[in-house]
Amino acid sequence: MGKARDKSYKFFLVLLKTYKDNLIAFVVALAIGLSFIAYEEGFAYKIIVDGETIGITKNINEVKNFIEELHKRERQKTGTDIVLNQQIKFERVRVGKKDLTDLHKIYANLENAMSFSYKAAVIIVDGKFVTALKNEKEANKVLEMLKNKYAKDSDRTYFKEDVKIEEKYIPPKYLASREEALKILQQPVKKAVTYTVKENDSLWSIARDHDMYIDDILKLNPGLTENLKPGQVIYLSPAVPNVTVVTEKRIVYKEEIPFETKYTQDDKLYTNQSKVLVEGKKGLKEVTAVVVSYNGIEVSKKIESENVLKNPVNKIVAVGSKRISYIATGFFNYPARGTITSRFGQRWGRLHTGVDIAAPQGSLIYAADGGTVIFSGWESGYGYLVKIDHHNGYVTYYGHASKLLVKKGDKVAKGQKIALVGSTGHATGPHVHFEVRKNGVPVNPLPYLNR
Ligand SMILES: [Zn+2]
Structure with a gap:
């Protein structure tokens, strides 16, 4: 060192x-x-939409702003609350520069992957989604419009179905305008049943064949008359829409009360006779009823109250209880109401075989006693003549009639009408020539006649 x-x-x-x-x-x-520094160099964010990576970026704030921007844009478009249908996650990762995604590519991918649900007022009918509007006010407005279509001067209007408005987030394609919603609500869930009129059809035959009442067919087809033409299409049942508007209308009207007919027995009349003792008179009542209609078609009428304004008067009829008898009593009644103008006996040198009873032309001639008609026709001198055999040795004659009311073989009761007074044959004026023959021999009738 x-x-x-x-x-x-x-x-x-x-x-x-x-x-x-x-x-x-x-x-x-x-x-x-x-x-x-080294760590920051390789650090980025993975953008994951519903579990799927759509890009990797370091510019996380720009991406967050873009997502926020999409939200805002969508909200402004509808004016309602929206929610994002997807879940977006950011995951910190260490990647190289080559792994980063271009920002514009990320934006495009986000726009593709993201979708929103709208907060809407959903109209639910009997538990089923029918349509949706952007808010409750709009939904109520549409339901109100539908009711008003039929509400005209009704006292109560409501829906037949359970109609509810619920707040829900829905895909934008289900969001309807007022007009669209109104149309959807009236769309049929059940189609109308129609019938095409055939040759020789009548309302009655159509009603019978379809187990209906003619009245119901007429209600479904306003303006329909009995005058059906082959090929004509008529409704047998209406289309059932998603929503049925029920209207109730209270009506007051006057109605006649029919009278009853009561019968009493009268032993002075024969069983085939009757007499009106009291003429019946109809009464009158004021009826208050509620007419119920479905979508404007009357379905029922409920009577609420009835106020009798005038009681009916019952008709009373006396019915005869006396049995009709064709059997002779052995006594004779006067055959006509009138005056005896000629008696039995010698007249102008010859026998007058009966009594003459003058009576108005056309008045009634009655059988003097029960028996069988053995002659009814023209006989010389007598003119129109009726002969009755009483099956007791006596036969009576009724001559000069203007009209005969019985024929040979008829059984007649005592007092029954047999002819009309006239002056046919040898007669100077209208009268009945009444003759009594005992075992074929004319006898004086007067002792036999009841006065
Ligand atoms: Zn005479």
């Missing part, structure tokens, strides 16, 4: 001795500093 080197060695030792403690600190600091 030379002298100079010894010197410098000594100096170093002194120095070492003097600065020993500081030097250690310095060396440590230097080492840390150097290694820090």
Whole structure:
């Protein structure tokens, strides 16, 4: 070792001795500093979207700003809250320069990989998503518009289905405008059933074939009449939309109350006779009802109250209980209401075989007793004549009639109408020639007649 080197060695030792403690600190600091620089040189961030690396960069702040910018842009576009559908993570890695991704490439990759969900007011019908609007106010507005379509002068309007509005994050494609939402809500979930009219169809046959009421078909087809044309298409059931608007309308109207007919027995009348004792009169009531309609089509009517304004008057009819008998009683009634103008006996030198009862032309002639018609027709001198056999040895004659009401073979009851008064044959005026023959021989009728 030379002298100079010894010197410098000594100096170093002194120095070492003097600065020993500081030097250690310095060396440590230097080492840390150097290694820090070396470390920073190779340090970067991996950008991971939903587990997939889309780039590596040192410019982490720029990337974060870009993501924030995308958020802002999307929010401004819709004016609603949005959430990112993906999870973005940054991972610190040591890489070489060649592994770094160009910033523009990272931006492009982010735009591709990122998507947002929108906060929306979702309309849920019977638990199912139907449509969505950007906020609850809009959703309510659309539901209100739908109700108003049918609400016209109804007293209550509501939805048949359970309709709810819920706040949810949804993909932007499900977000609808008012008009779109209104259309979707009215879209059919069940199609209408139609029928094409065939030759010889009638409302009645169509209703019968489809187990429907004609009234229901008419309700579904306003303006429809019985005048069906082949090829005409009619509705048998309406389309069922996503949402059904139910309207209730209270109506007040007057309705007639029908009367009943009561019967009483009358033993003075024959069983085939009846007499109206009291004429029936309809009553009147005021009815309050609630008409329920689905989307404007009436489905039911509930009667709420009835107020009787006028009670009906029941019709009362007396019905005969006297049995009709064609059997002779053995006594004779006067065959007509009138005056005896000629008696039985000799007249102008010959026998007048009966009594003449003058009565108005066309008035009624009755059978004097029950029996069987054995002649009804024209006979010389008698004109139109009826003969009744009473099956007890007696036969009665009724002559000069203007019209005959019975025919040969008819069974007649005592007092039954048989002919009309006239002046046919040898007669000077309208009268009945009434004759009684006992075993074929004319006898004086007067002793047999009940007065
Ligand atoms: Zn006579």
